[in-house]
Every structure is written in structure tokens, then in C-alpha cells.
Amino acid sequence: MTDATGAVRQLLQRLSDAWNAGDAAGYADLFTEDADYITFFGLRMRGRTAIEEGHRELFRMPITLEPLAGTADVKPLAEGAVLVIAGGSSTVDGQVDPNRDSVISLTAVDTPEGWRFASFQNTRASGPRG
Known part of the structure; x- marks a missing residue:
């Protein structure tokens, strides 16, 4: 599972990088087409298109994320699936x-x-x- 952990940590880094670059399309591309996304305020977005649209305006605000990869715990669930728990700060x-x-x-x-x-x-x- 070490390869998966490394790949997921890279994915988390790309998530932070896309957010901080204000790249809504690049951010959304890191999710599956049918992803479920629940925000800090309880808004549920369904699918990559909704995630992109929901972040386009948000990314115009002066909010930056601290990198997530360093704080993340990666737990294998099954072959090809992991649970990630990370502390978030902005x-x-x-x-x-x-x-x-x-x-x-x-x-x-x-x-x-x-x-x-x-x-x-x-x-x-x-x-x-933590």
C-alpha cells in the first residue's frame, strides 16, 4: 500500500496547489465524475461539474490552504481504495x-x-x- 499512500499524498498536494492557484477546473479534475463533496458549511455538491462550478466563485476570494499532505493519515480500505483524514487550515x-x-x-x-x-x-x- 506504500505506492498508494505516495500517490494519494501527491494527489493531496495537487489539491492544495489547484486551490491556491484558483484553478477550479484543475481542482475538480482531482475528483471522480460522480464524486460527493460536502463543504465546511454543509453544502453538498454532486459530481465533478458541480465541484468546479461551486469553486469558481470561491476561488476569487483571498483564501489559501495550508498543504494537506503532511497532516494526512492514509488508511487502506480495499484494493484501490483508501480513507484519508487530514487537518485543514486556511x-x-x-x-x-x-x-x-x-x-x-x-x-x-x-x-x-x-x-x-x-x-x-x-x-x-x-x-x-491531528
Whole structure:
């Protein structure tokens, strides 16, 4: 599972990079066509197109993500599927706001396109991250 862990950590890095670049299409491409995506505020997006559309406006705001890969736990579920739990942190206008800290869970699957996220859940953190 070491190869999967490395590939998923690279996918997480690409997720942070696409967010910080404001690349909604590149961000959405990291998800499966039928992915389920639940935001920090409880909005559910279904599918890659909805994820792209939902982030296009968001990416115009001055929000940057801290890299997720370094904080992630990757747990094998089955051949070609892993659970990822990571601490999330962001800045707004360059200012860190601990009230925005979250715990993110994702399901990553090995697809013909390579590893992609099939689900994403972002939940406000209560207590120390990790």
C-alpha cells in the first residue's frame, strides 16, 4: 500500500496547489465524475461539474490552504481504495483564523485516470488537530 499512500499524498498536494492557484477546473479534475463533496458549511455538491462550478466563485476570494499532505493519515480500505483524514487550515487575506480549522475526510480510489477523490467531507474542528 506504500505506492498508494505516495500517490494519494501527491494527489493531496495537487489539491492544495489547484486551490491556491484558483484553478477550479484543475481542482475538480482531482475528483471522480460522480464524486460527493460536502463543504465546511454543509453544502453538498454532486459530481465533478458541480465541484468546479461551486469553486469558481470561491476561488476569487483571498483564501489559501495550508498543504494537506503532511497532516494526512492514509488508511487502506480495499484494493484501490483508501480513507484519508487530514487537518485543514486556511488563511484569509494572509491572516490565519483558527476558527476556520477543520478535519477533512476523503475517499480516494484508483481509477483509469489515476488516483482521484470519490468523496470529500470538511468539518469544523473542535479541539486540537491531528
